[in-house]
Amino acid sequence: MIVINVAVAVPLNKTFYYLPPENISPQDVVGKRVRVQLGGRFITSYALEITQSEDSNLKLKPITEVIDDDVVITDESVALAKYISENYVCTIGEALACVIPPAMKKPKRKIKDVEIINEESLPYGFSLTAAQKNAVDKINKSVNSNAAKTFLLYGVTSSGKTEVYLHAIENAFKQNKSAIMLIPEISLTAQFVEIVTKRFGSAVGVWHSGISAIEKYNLFMKAKSGEIKIMLGARSAIFTPFKNLGLIIIDEEHEHTYKQEQKPSYDAREIAFWRAKRNKSSVVLGSATPSLESYKDALENKTELINLPERIDKKPMPKIEILSLKNKPFGGSLLTIETIRAISNVLSKKEQVIVFLNRRGYSPSIMCKNCGSVYQCPNCSVSMSYHKAPESLRCHYCGETKKLPAVCPVCKSKEVSVFGAGTQKVEDELGKLFPKAKIFRLDGDTASLKENYVKAYKGVKNDRYDILVGTQMIAKGFDFPRVTLVCVVDADTSLYLPDFKSSEKTFQLITQVSGRCGRGSIPGNVILQTRHPEHYAITHAKAYDFHSFYKEELLQREKLFYPPYCDVAKIAVRNRDEQKALQDAEKLFIFLDGLAKSFEIHVKLLGPATPYIAKLHNTHRRHIIIKGDKKNILKLAEFVQNYKQLPGTHVSVEIMPSDLI
DNA sequence: AGCACGCCGACT
């Protein structure tokens, strides 16, 4: 009997046989998405192939509906799904749900094409610097000869990486090859879309998680047919089904957003390498602060390093000054006298200032002056942040919002004090210090209105604001020629988080935010306020000495046995009941430990440990960490997927997570 | 993962 082998996005390590729907030949079903009934529910699935079923005692169900008119599943998508399922602990069906979105939907009527954007390719305004030209030549040569090379484009901030990308894309385009360009997050798409569509018009598509189901369908089909040749987007754009894929660019390759946190926990960079190998395409990883692993690969000649060591027009890097807060008592003004003087000086010259603090709200906690108790979120094991405007207490993890209590819930004292500082407090202080200055604050709270992001961008660009205060969202992407001073209020926010990457993250953040100034004709200055002026992440960032930072950080990683000296996986055990979470994590640990010993799988098992934030959304969590090499980790992780002895407890596996917090 | 089936407490 003829049956169809269907991959379903459920955590069951097998595919399922279905009968073709009545009146439809099996050939018209394979390669398409289908709706099938499995157990009690209907699931969008993937019809892989026609098979002959033996006289089985299976009671086969027919496919309920064929979703697609045309084939959407290619050999590459199946092979890629297989790769994902083997490397990120999931089933083929779950992996396919990443590669081919189950939700994308054909429009009812053929909608009119969006207006053809100015097709005339804009003249290239600037000639390339020698370093840029060298970079472009190397990349083009690899693309044109199908050499499938991976490049690490290490270029300091404002060294003109974008121009290199555009030239490389143009070359691929002229060769009739397609290109994927990834950027770290959706909020950065707008500026790139403008630049890229100006050059390549209607050949450009934009793809990210916010794109509608219908638009995704259109983009998918256009990419597949070759009507679109360039896809610009966030992480999931790496799956764009181009046939003639010549070039993949990953901008800000060090960003953790390229790692998916939920199952399957794939890394877009790894998917890029896989696709590049298969399609003989070239990969460009771009960054001013490469990730440790990418830089290591380049130094070991596994990939090719391309340097852009200078800013365009030989503009100087901003001078970074460290202001130690070591002897400054907690509380009091956030800004040192020196910082205030520097801001004042810049404002008097009608230049602009960026003030950076990676923490939103007014203060991260409030404390009773009488008994010292801190107001905690009822759902999470974190303190609630104090917000002015509108005055409230908010949990930054679950969104819980409360009125500020009139008296301390513990001792009924009326005296409460704010503890620590966020961007609202910075804005407040700056307002008092510089009453004439026009200040805009851009953080998670103000940017929740999308127009505020644009307002900040255009406002600073057009000199409508003197000071921009913000969190990490102002640290990347912005190009403001008249900003000549960056003040980092607290360089230490990420320095002592209990994570092996905290130094690397701190170095990256400082370097990125420092890069926001001195991009125009006037040189820039940076002030770093820190309580740890001697820390190597800070001293090397000050000196723009990435290489020394890299060496020192590698030593630390080697000493403590962390990546890139080993691979890791993070197993999270979650339950609403604290005791159950504890007990089940312990059970799972003993189970894994026993397996590792009896099967002689050489890994190091750590835990179960309480994560940095033990309770989130009323769910208690425990972590088990596996260290070792990827093969062994995956062998053991496979058992986790099939261990179903913990009813009510949720267990997730993340391979090579972006943090171990 | 989700959903049905099934066996025990408490509620009209």
Add this chain to the structure above:
DNA sequence: GTCGGCGTGCTC
């Protein structure tokens, strides 16, 4: 005597 709690096991 029925409604619903969630432990167990199966899904082409």
